[in-house]
Amino acid sequence: MKHYDYLIVGAGLFGAVFAHEKTKIGKSCLVIDKRPHIAGNIYTEKENDINVHKYGAHIFHTSDKEVWDYVQQFTEFNNFVNSPVAVYKDELYNLPFNMNTFSKMWGLKTPEEVRKKIESQKLDLNGQEAENLEQQALSLVGPDIYTKLIKGYTEKQWGRDCKDLPASIIKRLPVRYTYDNNYFNDRFQGIPVDGYTVIVEKLLEGSEVRLNTSYQEFKNSAADEGIFWEKLLYTGMIDEYFDYTLGHLEYRTLKFETEYLENEDNYQGVAVVNYTEREIPYTRIIEHKHFEFNKCKGTYITREYPSEWTPGAEPYYPVNNERNNELFAKYNELAQKEKDVIFGGRLGGYKYYDMDKVIRAALDCVRDNL
Ligand code: UDP
Numbered sequence: 001m002k003h004y005d006y007l008i009v010g011a012g013l014f015g016a017v018f019a020h021e022k023t024k025i026g027k028s029c030l031v032i033d034k035r036p037h038i039a040g041n042i043y044t045e046k047e048n049d050i051n052v053h054k055y056g057a058h059i060f061h062t063s064d065k066e067v068w069d070y071v072q073q074f075t076e077f078n079n080f081v082n083s084p085v086a087v088y089k090d091e092l093y094n095l096p097f098n099m100n101t102f103s104k105m106w107g108l109k110t111p112e113e114v115r116k117k118i119e120s121q122k123l124d125l126n127g128q129e130a131e132n133l134e135q136q137a138l139s140l141v142g143p144d145i146y147t148k149l150i151k152g153y154t155e156k157q158w159g160r161d162c163k164d165l166p167a168s169i170i171k172r173l174p175v176r177y178t179y180d181n182n183y184f185n186d187r188f189q190g191i192p193v194d195g196y197t198v199i200v201e202k203l204l205e206g207s208e209v210r211l212n213t214s215y216q217e218f219k220n221s222a223a224d225e226g227i228f229w230e231k232l233l234y235t236g237m238i239d240e241y242f243d244y245t246l247g248h249l250e251y252r253t254l255k256f257e258t259e260y261l262e263n264e265d266n267y268q269g270v271a272v273v274n275y276t277e278r279e280i281p282y283t284r285i286i287e288h289k290h291f292e293f294n295k296c297k298g299t300y301i302t303r304e305y306p307s308e309w310t311p312g313a314e315p316y317y318p319v320n321n322e323r324n325n326e327l328f329a330k331y332n333e334l335a336q337k338e339k340d341v342i343f344g345g346r347l348g349g350y351k352y353y354d355m356d357k358v359i360r361a362a363l364d365c366v367r368d369n370l
Contacts, residue, residue, distance in 0.1 A: 001226040004030045008207070009215045010235030012040025013355060014345035016203035017362035018233055023206035030229065031207050034214040037197075038204060041316065042355065044195035048260065049296045050289045051195035055314075056254060056304055057272055057286045058196060061186040062356030068188040070359060074202040077190030080291055083181035084272035084284075088148040095274065096183050097141055097149070098176040105144055111177040118142050129167070136167035140175055152278035157306050158252060158319065166321055169352075186356075191291045216240070231369075235345035237315055238331045246330050249350060250323075251315035255305040257282075262298045281305055318350045325350075342369060 006022055008015045011033035019029040037043055041055035059082045062068050071077070086093045094100035102114040121142030123135060130136035133154060137146045150170070154162055158169070174185055182189075192199055210218075215236060222228070234241055239249045261267060271290035275282060282303040289299050309315050318324065328350040335343045344365050346353045353361065 002030075002228070004028045004208075004227070004229040006030070006231050006233055007032070007222075007229035008233045008235070009033075010040065010345060010347075011035075011038040011200065011204065011209060011211075012235060012345060013042055013200065013358045014348075014362045014365075015040075015233060015235045016200045017359055018344065018366055019207040020203040020205075021363065021366040029207040030210065030227070031204060032210045032213040032215060032218055034212065036211050038209060038211070039197045039200040041314075042196040042200070044197050046195060047300065048298055050294055050298075050300050051292060052258065052288050052300050053196075053286065053291070053302070054256070055316075056256065056302070057284075057291070058355065059184075059189065059191060059291070060355055061184040061189040062354075063185075063187045064356055064360055065187075067356045067359045067363075070363070071192075071199065074199045075192040075194060078193050078292060080191045080271075080293075081189055082183040082272065083270065084183055084274055085268075085270050086149050086153075086274045086276050088152075088276045091148070093149060094181045095149075096174045096176065096181075097145060098174075098181060099179040100181060101145070101149075105148070114177060131167070132163050133165040133167055133170050134162040136170050137162070140170070149276050153274060153276040153283060156278060156281070157283050158317075159306065159308050160319075160321075164321070168320065193292070230340065232341045233365075234341060234343050235348045237347045238328070238335060238343055238350060241343075241348075242331060242334055246334075247327060249327055249331070250319040250321075251309035252306055252317040252319060253309040253313040254316050255307065256302050257305065258300060258302040260298060260300050264299050265295075265297060267299050267301050315347060318346065318352055320350070320352060 005027040006029045008019050008029055008031040011031050015031055019031050022029050042058050043054045044051045045054055060077065084095045086095050093104050099111065099114065102108060106117055108114050108117060118141060121144065123138035125135065125139045130139055137150045151162055158165055268285060268287050272284055272286050274284045282305045284304050286302050287299055342365060343349065344362065345358060
């Protein structure tokens, strides 16, 4: 017979932070994950001396000092600053939208000239909130930038017309009247020097971990094996937990095509290049070695292809439109009624979280469930 204080479903960042905090205060945790490795989507693997981000680019950034200090306990971070480049047909632009982008687009030099240009083009919402992503983009930067750098990228990323997407998605993208290519506005930024997996390994020290174990199967066999737990933390898909009884929530999935280029040392000169035209089927190519200023021979590149999630695929992004948010609210009502079950993380909370927000939510969750 084995008796645990917590069964934690999902060995990703949320589950691992929760497990770490609980084991620290003497609780016993069994962590299960259906994949053959820990760390969920932040999983990195060292191949040919390069840390490869197996599930797409993960760049840690935060303005939350407590979270930044928290992660320093487990690893050292390098001084990587994300400065992606966008390619539209044969034109190349800096991101996020800043003076470098604007001067390339319109041949202008000063913030004043750019302000006037955007002012003359942009959609006036008359003080109203944007109703959808298209309106939000047109009111922020006008049609030139929208057409070349937003519309195609967004429609392939989300598989929906920009008029059918919530404005909130694009609110993530800063617009700057300075020559500053730093993608994020946050105070702290970097990549763990030995990759992300090490952080999760350290977080899970003291917990028992079972891989290749899906909760749906485990819950039926655990009692036969003599395994019991007091409380459950579930970080999988909330609709799956309830056997989709209210219907399916929608997610986007990603397909990654990774290539090792043995005879190429520097394929694209930057970690992230976005392909913003609709006709190119992938949204971006990442070159992993540039996340860590790695000068080794050879390079890994990954093309990222988004598509609609279907059962069996990995869910990456919740599609937080009205229909799904309403359905999630109903699942959440059921979740509140589940005794001794906590839901957390991007899939349990159906929320488009960055890594720092996941850690913050996990720490708050621990405090709320002492
Ligand atoms: N976006 C865009 N053009 C770009 C990059 C981003 O229009 O070149 C929009 C797009 O709608 C995307 C959103 O900004 O869904 C957020 O992009 P980001 O790269 O920040 O999100 P990630 O996929 O990395 O979480």
